[in-house]
Amino acid sequence: MATALVTGATAGIGEAFTRLLAAKGYDLILVARDTKRLQERASILIDTYQIKVEVLPADLAIPAQLEKVQARLSEIKRPVDVLINNAGFGIKDSFLQSQISDEILLLDVLTKAPMQLTHAILPQMLARDSGIIINVSSVASFIAGGTYSAAKAYLTVHTESLHAELAKTNIKISALCPGFTHTEFHQRGKMKMSSLPNFMWLEADRVVADSWRTAMAGKAICIPGWQYKILSTIARFGPRPLIRRVGIKVRMGQRAK
Numbered sequence: 001m002a003t004a005l006v007t008g009a010t011a012g013i014g015e016a017f018t019r020l021l022a023a024k025g026y027d028l029i030l031v032a033r034d035t036k037r038l039q040e041r042a043s044i045l046i047d048t049y050q051i052k053v054e055v056l057p058a059d060l061a062i063p064a065q066l067e068k069v070q071a072r073l074s075e076i077k078r079p080v081d082v083l084i085n086n087a088g089f090g091i092k093d094s095f096l097q098s099q100i101s102d103e104i105l106l107l108d109v110l111t112k113a114p115m116q117l118t119h120a121i122l123p124q125m126l127a128r129d130s131g132i133i134i135n136v137s138s139v140a141s142f143i144a145g146g147t148y149s150a151a152k153a154y155l156t157v158h159t160e161s162l163h164a165e166l167a168k169t170n171i172k173i174s175a176l177c178p179g180f181t182h183t184e185f186h187q188r189g190k191m192k193m194s195s196l197p198n199f200m201w202l203e204a205d206r207v208v209a210d211s212w213r214t215a216m217a218g219k220a221i222c223i224p225g226w227q228y229k230i231l232s233t234i235a236r237f238g239p240r241p242l243i244r245r246v247g248i249k250v251r252m253g254q255r256a257k
Contacts, residue, residue: 008087085114110151142235174215
């Protein structure tokens with residue numbers, strides 16, 4: 001039986017990935033900070049899909065706990081076939097007012113953790129010439145919207161680079177770059193989202209389904225939703241001064257008033 005490991009597995013896009021993978025028959029390893037929620041999620045998945053589920057509580061910003069997840073990915077006798085690097089959070093404050101400790105945590109979770117976990121799993125994937133890695137980035141990686149955008153830009157570009165390096169193998173790697181999606185993300189970050197029109201919101205299940213299809217098709221980047229395909233094209237090819245202004249406007253709109 002194939003096995004998939006999902007970080008940030010208890011809510012939002014990560015939780016949607018657990019259901020998609022379970023429906024496809026994968027046994028699961030669930031990684032998140034909240035042990036109780038992990039256990040609840042595991043019980044539901046076991047009862048619903050009759051699969052095996054391993055719970056691995058870990059705060060990926062803490063080196064010793066990140067190393068636990070790395071060690072699990074490196075186990076030769078219990079290989080992991082799919083890695084979903086999804087864990088993340090955002091900071092609503094401007095870099096001019098934010099705490100540097102929060103900014104460092106952001107980088108640790110959004111860039112360092114997926115880099116280390118990907119580095120841990122690739123040797124086994126290369127040895128058997130198979131595997132799937134999906135890095136959950138953001139359409140924000142194409143704009144200048146603070147350190148969150150910068151961190152996600154790293155993740156998107158790193159994924160694109162690995163996609164090129166792995167082109168002659170059977171390993172699939174893809175960056176999922178969604179726009180605003182109905183999850184707990186914005187609520188946890190205390191971001192003001194009431195002014196965002198309804199048509200700009202995506203649903204996690206659709207985002208995840210699009211991401212899986214894109215990865216299986218061997219494509220490097222998935223941008224779900226027609227609205228975000230248009231916006232990301234403008235962001236990538238439009239005048240950078242304009243893109244910078246738009247990015248800052250988006251960030252300012254998320255800050256509680």
